[in-house]
Amino acid sequence: MTRSLFPRLCLILIGLTLTACGPTANGVDLTTPSPLAKPSPPPTQAGSPASEAATQILEPPTLTYQPPAPPVGPPIERLSPGQSVTVSFIEMLDSTEGWALGGRDSIYDHVLRTQDGGRTWKDVTPPEPAAPADREPKEADAAFLDGNHAWVVYSYPGGGYGPDEGKIVWRTGDRGESWQPSVPIDPDVDFMPLAMPFVDDQTGWIFAASGYGMSHEYTNVYRTTDGGLTWERILDPGSSEGIIDVCCKSGAAFADAQIGLVTYDQGPNTHVVVDWTTDGGLKWEPGFLPAPEALYDSDEYNDKFNGGVCRTISPDFLSARTVRLAVDCVIRYDPRDVASFLYATSNGGQTWQIIPIPGGPVQWISPEVGWSLGRDIYLTLDSGLSWTKVKSVTWDGQFSFVSQVLGWAVARSEEAIALVQTSDGGRSWTEIQPRIAP
Numbered sequence: 001m002t003r004s005l006f007p008r009l010c011l012i013l014i015g016l017t018l019t020a021c022g023p024t025a026n027g028v029d030l031t032t033p034s035p036l037a038k039p040s041p042p043p044t045q046a047g048s049p050a051s052e053a054a055t056q057i058l059e060p061p062t063l064t065y066q067p068p069a070p071p072v073g074p075p076i077e078r079l080s081p082g083q084s085v086t087v088s089f090i091e092m093l094d095s096t097e098g099w100a101l102g103g104r105d106s107i108y109d110h111v112l113r114t115q116d117g118g119r120t121w122k123d124v125t126p127p128e129p130a131a132p133a134d135r136e137p138k139e140a141d142a143a144f145l146d147g148n149h150a151w152v153v154y155s156y157p158g159g160g161y162g163p164d165e166g167k168i169v170w171r172t173g174d175r176g177e178s179w180q181p182s183v184p185i186d187p188d189v190d191f192m193p194l195a196m197p198f199v200d201d202q203t204g205w206i207f208a209a210s211g212y213g214m215s216h217e218y219t220n221v222y223r224t225t226d227g228g229l230t231w232e233r234i235l236d237p238g239s240s241e242g243i244i245d246v247c248c249k250s251g252a253a254f255a256d257a258q259i260g261l262v263t264y265d266q267g268p269n270t271h272v273v274v275d276w277t278t279d280g281g282l283k284w285e286p287g288f289l290p291a292p293e294a295l296y297d298s299d300e301y302n303d304k305f306n307g308g309v310c311r312t313i314s315p316d317f318l319s320a321r322t323v324r325l326a327v328d329c330v331i332r333y334d335p336r337d338v339a340s341f342l343y344a345t346s347n348g349g350q351t352w353q354i355i356p357i358p359g360g361p362v363q364w365i366s367p368e369v370g371w372s373l374g375r376d377i378y379l380t381l382d383s384g385l386s387w388t389k390v391k392s393v394t395w396d397g398q399f400s401f402v403s404q405v406l407g408w409a410v411a412r413s414e415e416a417i418a419l420v421q422t423s424d425g426g427r428s429w430t431e432i433q434p435r436i437a438p
Contacts, residue, residue: 065229068181071168073129076109076138081438085112085121087419090408091144092118092400098408099144102434107137111152113176118408118419120437124176128154128168141193149173149201151228155193167191167208171228173201183230185222194219195252202227203257205281207249210237215268217247221281225257234282243284244275246307251325255317261287263315263325269307272327274315276349287349292341294356295329305329312343314362321348324384326362326372340372342384355384365401373399377426390426408432 079085088108092098100112100121109128112121131138138154145151152170166184185191189210194217198204206222221235221244237245247267254260262275262284272291275284289312291305310329317323324344331337340359343352360374362384372378375396378387394413397420401407405425411418420429 065183065226068168068183071127071129071181073132075127076125076130078125079104079110079123079436081436083436085110085434085436086417087112087118087121087410087434088417089142089398090118090400090410090419092402092408093147094402095406097147098400099142099150101140101142107139109138109140109154111140111142111150111176114434118421118432118434120435122176122437124172126152126170126172126176126179126181128152128170131156141196143196143198143204145198145201148175149198150176151196151198151204152179153193153196153206155191169206169224169228169231173227180229182224182228185231186220186233189220189236191220194249197252197254197260199254199256204228205252205254205260206231207252207262212247215247216242216245217249219244219249223281234280235284240284243286246273250311250313251315253315253317255320255323259317259320261315261323263312264307265313266309266311266330267307272305272307272310272312274312274325274349289327289343290352290354292327292339292354292356294339316362316364318367322346323349324362326357326360328359344384357384358387358389361399363399363401365403369404371399371401371426373397379404379425391428393429 085102086105087100087102089101090098091100096115096117098114098118100114101108101110102112103110110123110125113124114121128138136157139157140152140154142150142152150172153167167186168184169182170179171182172179192209194207194209196204196206202225204224208220208222209217210220211218218237219240220233222231223234224231235244244262246264246269248265249262250265251263252260258278258280260277260281264273272289273286274289276287277284295305310327312325312327314326315323316325322345324342327341327343329339331339338359340357342355342357342362345352358372358374358376358378360372362370362372364370368381368383370380370384372387375393376389377391377393379390380387395411396413397409397411399407399409406423407426408419408421409429411420419432419434421432422429
């Protein structure tokens with residue numbers, strides 16, 4: 001899951017440990033790594049919302065990994081043992097272990113790991129060069145696949161890297177004990193990370209904006225099939241035919257190495273859409289969502305089922321053709337008046353089941369159990385058919401549940417930020433004072 005403009009999009013799996021060979025320096029492995037054991041790919045099912053074309057086998061990137069020169073400049077300084085730390089994004093794996101991004105005050109450039117439920121954290125930040133004194137500190141975006149594997153890329157807030165710097169993606173297969181730098185990505189374009197989904201320890205994508213304008217979010221898509229050592233730009237604003245350049249994206253998810261989708265926030269869009277790919281992101285086709293009866297038939301809602309007032313969020317693949325996502329629609333242009341729906345398809349988007357839901361991002365821990373996570377927190381035990389309110393809170397949260405009762409949240413209220421935990425399914429929350437482990 002990445003710390004980005006999107007909701008965090010990562011798979012929580014128990015994976016294989018990367019065994020690196022050769023010497024390391026400052027936590028970075030500069031030798032050619034031992035190959036990662038490649039898991040068997042998940043079965044691919046035919047079909048998509050736009051076509052029934054057979055899927056293709058991905059070819060490996062044209063680049064061959066050669067260990068790049070060590071990064072230039074002093075690395076981001078590690079946090080000191082016992083020092084308090086602000087957690088800005090959390091991804092827990094179970095009751096004790098998890099990853100986070102955070103740092104000091106409002107600077108979120110550190111990668112962290114916990115083994116005690118978030119009370120203490122080990123600083124496992126990769127040796128990324130710190131920002132020069134005349135620039136704002138860099139911020140980290142990350143994908144956390146499992147307890148061993150993670151990928152991190154840095155950018156400057158609001159401005160990407162700029163054309164004068166390469167984009168290095170750091171990868172680890174040993175819980176952050178050592179990091180390997182990728183071959184730099186296209187240093188000729190601006191780079192603002194949006195999402196970094198991975199489906200296994202070899203295959204992943206980076207969606208990165210290169211600019212905004214004229215109701216567009218110009219997006220480059222990069223893909224790796226060798227665990228993040230090399231990245232191929234497979235789509236750019238000049239080749240996408242404008243399909244995924246609509247402003248602004250809210251999420252991205254993949255079922256396997258071929259089938260994925262992108263969702264969109266409210267913007268100057270004519271229709272409510274999700275864009276689909278069946279070839280690993282090379283091409284995308286729009287899937288237009290049908291309007292819920294409550295919006296389409298009611299004079300109160302004035303038939304405003306369009307991308308200007310409705311957004312698609314929280315994409316979740318159960319299989320290559322079975323997907324669910326949430327749709328929030330602002331009514332009468334009043335952000336306090338929102339109608340929300342759960343959309344579910346079992347045939348790749350050809351037809352949808354539409355269920356009213358409380359609203360806000362939806363997080364699932366199983367096909368049946370999930371939460372609707374606004375300031376009013378609701379729980380479902382039947383795949384969204386019914387919902388029970390469990391709590392109202394006064395803050396906005398980025399949540400990470402690991403069971404029906406145990407979860408964490410990064411809670412924000414205006415400028416304040418805190419790490420909180422629940423052990424009763426969200427009915428009560430206790431603040432944690434995170435510190436760097438001794």
